[in-house]
Amino acid sequence: MVPLSWYLIFSAILFSIGLFGVLSRRNLVAILLGIELMLNSVNVNLAAFWRYGTVTNITGQVFAIIVFAVAAAEVSVGLALVISVYRKRNTVIADEIDMLKF
């Protein structure tokens, strides 16, 4: 049987990889890819705690479903913003989008 700690460490590594992607990529779409990895690691944690807690208490899976919905909302708004910025500035590099700077 797989111990709970393996799932937790797996999702911790996945979260850190996503965090690295968010902090170090220059392309806006790549930053959103990192956020997707982080949200997935959260879902792995929720499912693992559901399985290793009381199985008949379904709360962990319900939370994971809500995270799915929020992730879909976040990625649709994020990509719409990226496309809108690309139309205006003709770039998707995060450093070059400095319209709020003066």
Place this chain on the structure above:
Amino acid sequence: MTIDQIIFLVVAVATLIAAFRVVTTGNLIHAAFWLIAALFGVAAIFAILHASFLAVVQVVVYIGAISILFIFAVMLTRKDMRDQGPQLNRNWGFGAFLAALALVGLVFLVHGWSGVTKTAPAFPSEFDAVSALGNALVSPDAYVLPFEVASVLLVAALVGAVYVAYNRK
């Protein structure tokens, strides 16, 4: 080492390699395809955890919808997809440091917690997790309100996305 552990390790290592390629590969369309591989790995983890509905939703929503959305976004912003210059910003070393710090902190927390050596209780064979989940999502005693709020959030976000990306010309 039991067969369960070997399957878990194979899936986990494949997922982590795919995730690492997502954040390091230069070509964005390849990064999107590596993301699909990583999401498949997470779906397999859900299947190992007996969360069958989550595994199916992971494939349908993440791989079927969100990854395709990413690929479309990469193609719509294609001019910058070819590797012009570095794909990592100047502060990538600091980002790697912060990510490593987060990893060390999380592993430290996991190891300091007493419940971590817990093994899974046997899955009750008569328990139908999918119908229990469906009942919980629409039952007024359980989670109907978060479920409806999430659907309103999704509608609002999609209307907002259409408005933001609309081409006014």
